[in-house]
Amino acid sequence: MATSEEIFQKVQEALVEALAVDDDEVTPEATLVGDLGAESIDFLDIVFRLEKSFGISIQKGELFPEDILTNADYVVDGKINEAGLAILKERMPFADLSKFEENPEVQEFATGLTVQDMCNFVENKLNEAA
Amino acid sequence: MRWFWIDRFTEFESGRRATGVKTVSLSEEHIHDFLPATATMPNSLIIEGMAQTAGLLAGEHYGFQESVILAKIGKVQFHARATPGDTLTYRAELTTIDESGARAEITSHIEDRLQAEMEVLFAHADIDREGAGGGLFDERDFAITLRCLGMYDVGRTADGERIKMPHHLAVAEGSVTEA
Numbered sequence: 001m002a003t004s005e006e007i008f009q010k011v012q013e014a015l016v017e018a019l020a021v022d023d024d025e026v027t028p029e030a031t032l033v034g035d036l037g038a039e040s041i042d043f044l045d046i047v048f049r050l051e052k053s054f055g056i057s058i059q060k061g062e063l064f065p066e067d068i069l070t071n072a073d074y075v076v077d078g079k080i081n082e083a084g085l086a087i088l089k090e091r092m093p094f095a096d097l098s099k100f101e102e103n104p105e106v107q108e109f110a111t112g113l114t115v116q117d118m119c120n121f122v123e124n125k126l127n128e129a130a
Numbered sequence: 131m132r133w134f135w136i137d138r139f140t141e142f143e144s145g146r147r148a149t150g151v152k153t154v155s156l157s158e159e160h161i162h163d164f165l166p167a168t169a170t171m172p173n174s175l176i177i178e179g180m181a182q183t184a185g186l187l188a189g190e191h192y193g194f195q196e197s198v199i200l201a202k203i204g205k206v207q208f209h210a211r212a213t214p215g216d217t218l219t220y221r222a223e224l225t226t227i228d229e230s231g232a233r234a235e236i237t238s239h240i241e242d243r244l245q246a247e248m249e250v251l252f253a254h255a256d257i258d259r260e261g262a263g264g265g266l267f268d269e270r271d272f273a274i275t276l277r278c279l280g281m282y283d284v285g286r287t288a289d290g291e292r293i294k295m296p297h298h299l300a301v302a303e304g305s306v307t308e309a
Contacts, residue, residue, distance in 0.1 A: 018204070041201045045251050048226045048233050060230050 094120035135179035156214035184222035184234035269302035
C-alpha cells in the first residue's frame with residue numbers, strides 16, 4: 001500500500017503533466033482551478049493519468065459529481081441546498097467542503113478542490129481496493 | 131473542400147493502434163495559400179491528420195456509437211517541415227480508452243525521420259443523437275469515408291480477426307438491409 005508521500009508524488013506528477021505546471025506550484029494547499037489553472041477537460045485528463053498511475057478505476061462523476069451539481073432536486077438558484085450538501089459529503093469523504101458550505105454556489109464548487117483533496121481521494125480508493 | 135487529413139490506413143488494430151498515411155501534394159490549394167514563398171504543409175493540418183488517425187481508432191473501438199471529440203492537445207512538437215512529395219506516416223497508439231474518453235500518443239514520420247509527435251485527449255460526448263454523427267454529419271458519407279480509408283481492408287482485432295463495419299453504418303451505406 002502506498003504511503004502518503006508516495007501518493008502525493010504520483011498525484012503531483014499527474015498534475016504537472018496534465019496542467020503543464022512546475023513541480024513547486026503543486027503544493028497540497030494549491031487549488032486545481034484557481035492556482036493551477038485546470039479547466040473542465042483537464043479533469044478527464046487527470047482521471048486517466050491517476051487511473052494509470054495507481055492502477056485504480058475511477059467512475060464518471062466519482063471525483064467530480066456532475067450529476068449532483070446539475071440535479072434540480074439539489075440545486076436552487078445556482079446554489080446547492082441542504083440535501084445536496086449531505087449527498088456531496090457522502091459521495092466525497094475525501095474532500096474538505098467546509099469553505100464551499102459557507103457559500104455553496106455551484107459555479108464555485110470546482111474552484112475549492114485542492115491537491116490534498118485529490119491525494120485523499122486516491123488514498124480512499126486504494127484503501128477500498130485493498 | 132473535404133476535411134480529410136489522412137489518405138489511407140495501412141494498419142489498424144482495433145482498440146490499440148493504427149497507422150495512416152498522408153501524401154503531401156503541390157496541387158493542394160492550402161500549400162500555396164499558407165507560406166507563399168515556400169511550399170509547406172501547415173502544422174495545424176498535420177495535427178488534424180494525427181488526431182483523425184487516433185480519433186477514428188477511438189471511435190471504432192465502440193462501434194462508432196459515441197461521438198469522439200478532440201478535447202485537448204497536451205503536447206505537440208515538430209521536428210521538420212512537410213513539403214510536397216513527402217508521405218507522412220502517422221502512427222497512433224491508444225494509451226487509455228473507456229466510455230468517458232481516450233488518450234493517445236501519435237507520431238508523424240517522413241520515411242524513417244521523426245517529423246512530429248503529439249499527445250491528445252478525446253472526450254466521448256454523452257449527447258442524445260441520431261446515429262454516430264449526432265446529427266453533425268451524414269452516416270452514409272461517414273461509412274463511405276471509412277471504406278475509402280481502408281479501415282475494413284486492413285482492420286483487425288487483437289486476435290487477428292477482420293473487423294466489420296458496425297451494422298448501423300452498413301445499413302446507412304446500403305451494404306446491408308435493416309434487420
